[in-house]
């Protein structure tokens with residue numbers, strides 16, 4: 001931390017403010033600026049003060065910490081902030097997200113009373129390189145280029161394994177669209193799905209993926225792998241009541257059995273154009289397809305809406321799964337989603353398992369299936385076959401030696 005510039009303390013409580021000033025001086029700060037609330041702090045900044053760091057309370061009269069952070073983000077977005085507050089940790093978490101959304105670099109949150117050790121730890125961490133902001137999203141491609149790629153057979157499914165959490169066996173795979181771009185390499189869905197949806201052209205890709213996934217299902221089963229293959233359906237496709245018959249036609253035409261395929265629909269998707277969506281989903285279910293509610297927790301499905309669609313599976317969104325062992329709020333959401341899934345007799349899938357700790361947390365909560373980078377990334381069909389073969393062999397060895405299964 002650069003201590004040649006002053007540090008600004010924004011705190012309405014005199015004793016706390018003086019305590020912070022003393023600690024910071026003891027830690028080597030050359031100068032300390034003090035403000036009793038956000039408005040005073042802003043006035044200092046407007047008069048030309050450019051502190052190296054701001055230590056800020058949240059609950060203050062006149063201008064509270066949230067408003068001050070917003071203003072700071074507009075004026076001095078590069079000045080790092082430490083929040084010192086006696087508020088509930090759940091509230092502090094949402095303040096941290098808010099600061100990030102306002103472009104403010106939050107070094108950390110300290111519970112009051114602030115100790116010298118905790119402050120020193122945060123300052124030391126702040127000396128590291130500035131955390132890169134989230135990588136800018138990959139570019140979206142123009143519709144004409146995407147359509148030319150489709151016509152040129154450049155779109156293929158990659159398969160990401162789904163594991164049974166009790167046995168560790170591969171029980172399914174999700175087909176995820178990939179564009180083998182002749183110049184750009186493998187392009188992920190962000191680059192083309194939305195463009196196709198907005199142009200009303202998503203079905204071309206959907207049917208291409210379905211057909212290839214159905215052929216893959218047939219081949220995987222012929223190789224002795226009893227797994228289901230999941231395909232993503234767009235919300236927009238469900239508005240057309242002829243969809244279910246066309247989907248079934250493509251799958252049976254490829255020699256696959258609908259009961260070996262699962263169709264994933266995002267939570268919001270199931271809710272728009274409700275009547276035709278229900279007609280399609282019910283018909284698909286009658287034909288034997290599994291129906292999965294994807295990204296559960298990110299949309300606005302009411303429990304009543306969820307119960308009237310004949311889903312067979314619920315996929316908890318990765319936003320709650322990844323790191324849920326360490327985040328109490330995410331943990332509660334995952335637990336509630338699992339209870340809901342099991343109460344409605346749906347199989348629960350956790351997507352976004354990235355670490356052993358995610359796996360342990362989800363398994364401990366009774367989740368049925370898991371998908372995530374910790375076990376495997378999306379891969380081509382040949383690699384999936386090898387992956388399943390290798391796991392099968394390892395599992396057989398474990399069964400013989402009695403070693404418990406691990407992912």
Ligand code: C2E
Pocket residue numbers: 160175176177188189190193202205206209232233234264294295318351352353354371372373374378
């Ligand atoms: P989704 O259906 O929720 O698929 C899961 C996404 O999470 C995939 O991203 C997968 O690669 C990623 N993922 C899996 N495990 C992890 C993990 O541990 N950590 C992280 N950070 N990510 C993980 P992908 O392949 O980029 O697909 C993004 C979305 O694009 C999919 O989300 C789906 O909504 C859509 N999509 C993909 N293929 C198709 C398709 O053929 N048709 C339609 N309509 N949408 C598709």
Ligand code: MG
Pocket residue numbers: 174232264294
């Ligand atoms: Mg999906």
Ligand code: MG
Pocket residue numbers: 294295315317318351
């Ligand atoms: Mg998902």
